[in-house]
Amino acid sequence: MIEPILSVDDLSVSFPSETGIVRVVKEISFSVGREILALVGESGSGKSLTGRAIMGLLPRQAMVEAKRLSFGERDLRGLSPASWSRIRGQDIALVLQDPKYSLNPAHRVGRQVEETLLLHGKLSSAERRRQALDMLSRVGLADPERVYASYPAALSGGMGQRVMIAAMLINRPRLLIADEPTSALDRGMQDQILTLLRSLTVELGMGLLLISHDLQQVSRYADRVMVMRGGRIEEQMEVADLAQASSPYTRALWAARPSAATYGSLLPTYGEEV
Ligand SMILES: Nc1ncnc2c1ncn2[C@@H]1O[C@H](COP(=O)(O)OP(=O)(O)OP(=O)(O)O)[C@@H](O)[C@H]1O
Numbered sequence: 275m276i277e278p279i280l281s282v283d284d285l286s287v288s289f290p291s292e293t294g295i296v297r298v299v300k301e302i303s304f305s306v307g308r309e310i311l312a313l314v315g316e317s318g319s320g321k322s323l324t325g326r327a328i329m330g331l332l333p334r335q336a337m338v339e340a341k342r343l344s345f346g347e348r349d350l351r352g353l354s355p356a357s358w359s360r361i362r363g364q365d366i367a368l369v370l371q372d373p374k375y376s377l378n379p380a381h382r383v384g385r386q387v388e389e390t391l392l393l394h395g396k397l398s399s400a401e402r403r404r405q406a407l408d409m410l411s412r413v414g415l416a417d418p419e420r421v422y423a424s425y426p427a428a429l430s431g432g433m434g435q436r437v438m439i440a441a442m443l444i445n446r447p448r449l450l451i452a453d454e455p456t457s458a459l460d461r462g463m464q465d466q467i468l469t470l471l472r473s474l475t476v477e478l479g480m481g482l483l484l485i486s487h488d489l490q491q492v493s494r495y496a497d498r499v500m501v502m503r504g505g506r507i508e509e510q511m512e513v514a515d516l517a518q519a520s521s522p523y524t525r526a527l528w529a530a531r532p533s534a535a536t537y538g539s540l541l542p543t544y545g546e547e548v
């Protein structure tokens with residue numbers, strides 16, 4: 275068993291509604307060690323809320339309950355906003371779907387990559403610049419000096435996503451949550467970014483919670499997968515065991531792999547009645 279970085283026990287998230295309290299994440303339990311754990315499920319199954327609950331970034335009206343929500347030895351339940359902002363960016367970082375919404379168009383890339391260093395450390399500006407350039411080159415940007423001095427509008431989608439990853443990793447967090455980090459990119463770029471995330475996870479000794487709706491795709495990069503459905507965890511397993519999944523839902527997701535044989539035909543869908 276890998277030593278957990280994050281431990282979650284019976285986490286639930288609910289929202290008030292006109293008809294009463296609606297529970298959207300339902301008593302889920304899992305842990306993440308120095309590994310890639312893929313969290314997979316269809317739209318609305320509760321993946322993003324799970325990631326946000328771990329980051330302390332749920333909307334104000336959300337109600338969170340957990341028997342345990344801990345980062346190493348640290349209890350994440352009931353932290354003050356000040357404690358959260360120390361942990362965020364420093365220990366746990368989040369990469370979102372689309373850099374267009376995460377990068378500030380008015381500031382140069384270098385400044386944005388250095389921002390978390392500014393918040394959390396007391397480095398000289400020369401040292402911050404050196405670390406930012408180093409990170410920009412680690413994420414595979416060919417000309418880090420030029421990217422450093424650019425505004426986000428001058429970057430392609432793939433470059434923007436690499437910049438976001440650099441900005442999130444510059445403080446060497448122990449846990450990275452990537453919520454559909456490649457869905458705004460074309461297929462070839464998706465594979466490049468996922469390959470990059472995989473190698474950085476190993477190189478930096480992090481844990482990665484990789485959120486996706488594409489079981490086929492993430493199974494090529496993850497160590498384990500956790501399938502979520504209707505707010506519950508349907509099943510968790512090693513990627514190597516997916517072909518023997520016991521849950522019919524996981525099997526259906528797994529069987530829905532697009533291939534030359536299914537090209538042009540409708541993929542099977544999975545309904546409640548199955
Ligand atoms: N602020 C909110 N108030 C009420 N319900 C919410 C709120 N945010 C999310 N939900 C509900 O919680 C459920 C899970 O949402 P979540 O965003 O976690 O889904 P998801 O699995 O990330 O889906 P997607 O693949 O579309 O991103 C959805 O049914 C959604 O409608």
Ligand SMILES: [Mg+2]
Nearest residue numbers: 321322323453
């Ligand atoms: Mg989501």
